[in-house]
Amino acid sequence: MTVVREYDPSRDLAGVENVEQRCEVGPSGKLSLFTDLLGDPICRIRHSPSFLMLVAEMGTEKKEIVGMIRGCIKTVTCGKKLLDLNHKSQNDTVKPLYTKLAYVLGLRVSPSHRRQGIAFKLVKMMEAWFVKNGAEYSYIATESENKASVNLFTEKCGYSEFRKPSILVNPVYAHKVDVSRRVTVIKLDPVDAESLYRLRFSTTEFFPRDIDSVLNNKLSLGTFVAVPRGSCYGSGSGSWPGSAKFLEYPPESWAVLSVWNCKDSFRLEVRGASRLRRAVAKTTRVVDKMLPFLNLPSIPSVFKPFGLHFMYGIGGEGPRAAKMVKSLCGHAHNLAKKGGCGVLATEVAGEEPLRRGIPHWKVLSCEEDLWCIKRLGEDYSDGALGDWTKSPPGASIFVDPREF
Structure with a gap:
């Protein structure tokens, strides 16, 4: 049985680091990136207004961490509203429309425990925390070529492809x-x-x-x-x-x-x-x-x-x-x-x-990072916002460095 619970740094650090290392190293003979979080698995989210890390644990007597997920919540601009201050078009201006947005990152499952529904369970538990804390939307970033990740979120978790920015x-x-x-x-x-x-x-x-x-x-x-x-x-x-x-x-x-x-x-x-x-x-x-x-x-x-x-x-x-x-x-x-x-x-x-x-090396860059988004609740009133998941992309986005 798999138990999903909140990360406890006093007892989970070694297990989390073990899963991180096993997930980051790619097939033999191919270049792969290893991420060293400097002994702090939540360092990439701790600067956000609200954050949480969950771990998946298996075993009865000897318990083993087999997966983890991180998430954070903040308020961001999701569009803009045109205002007419004195009912004359020459004096029109705009104001931002805000929404409470959640971000999923750092989803990892040990290679020896994949295809057992652990990743899906981690995502659903994290989404439950998002909803409990008032988030209206959740989004994730993944590589377009990572078919396993794309399929998990778009086919099983109800996310849709949203934006395709470039990492330079x-x-x-x-x-x-x-x-x-x-x-x-x-x-x-x-x-x-x-x-x-x-x-x-x-x-x-x-x-x-x-x-x-x-x-x-x-x-x-x-x-x-x-x-x-x-x-x-x-x-x-x-x-x-x-x-x-x-x-x-x-x-x-x-x-x-x-x-x-x-x-x-x-x-x-x-x-x-x-x-x-x-x-x-x-x-x-x-x-x-x-x-x-x-x-x-x-x-x-x-x-x-x-x-x-x-x-x-x-x-x-x-x-x-x-x-x-x-x-x-x-x-x-x-x-x-x-x-x-x-x-x-x-x-x-x-x-x-x-x-x-922006100077960059193509061999080091990712021309098409994929952001997928999901509306967490159907009970939200569309109001002036409408459904953000259906909005067309703009020419620019603001990438929060706390989530990179």
Whole structure:
């Protein structure tokens, strides 16, 4: 008999780590990623407003953990409503529509105990907790090629395919990346960053209502705005007027992004690489380190535990916005290099117009991450929201770094 219960760190840590390791390592001879959660299996969800981890346990006398699942709940933007302040079309404006959204992640079942309904039971128990805590929707992210995961959620658990964003990953080189001299990068304090995001991005799908908690978290390394050098905002210290005034009188082109330190939550490791691949990677690093002025791309040491920084809240406007984003990515790269990270990553909508400014290696990236969604209760009034699961995708999404 399988018993599903809440995770107890005092007695479950070793069992959970054993399942994690058995699930992460792929077939012999193939590259696979191992995730090291730094001794804290709930580190990826503990920064969310509400979270829970469940474990599946089997056995009577000698009990064994054979699976686990993590989940969290927050309030996010799911759409927008057009307002007519004085019944004249010239004065129309919009306001965000919010919903309570749950997220399922970290579903694992030991390879020796699969096809026994354990994963389904874990999902249903987690969904019961979601409903009890007022969540209206639940969503998961999985690889489109992971047929077992897709079938579990879409065929057995009632989820439907919803969004297909892209995970873009770039290695952190041994050399610093040059940031264009035509661009000035300004670091905002958390209060100003919150103001900018709420004024400009609050109607973007999946925007977290508690963005202030994200920006003030110790893992958030800062929010950065790129503007043309020589503009009134790029002329040096003291030229930033505040986000409200900036958005009222913006430069011709600008961009913004924030950086999240995943390195202090988990580390990754590529396993199953041949000696030849390891040797080639080491050679590129040696050459890059000896001749940094050549700006040669090098492969970081990903065959031992490495960390990453995550870029989120990417946005901007103007004909040169993509170039501004590229400069911000260069700045973020140098932060990651200083922090000892192996890669720099982000996730954006498949149709995001600014993605062309985000440097990435195709071999490291996932062009089509699959998000599936489910409406948890039929008793919710549609009201102004309607059924979010049936809404068409927008050009942008806001990816919460707490859930990456």
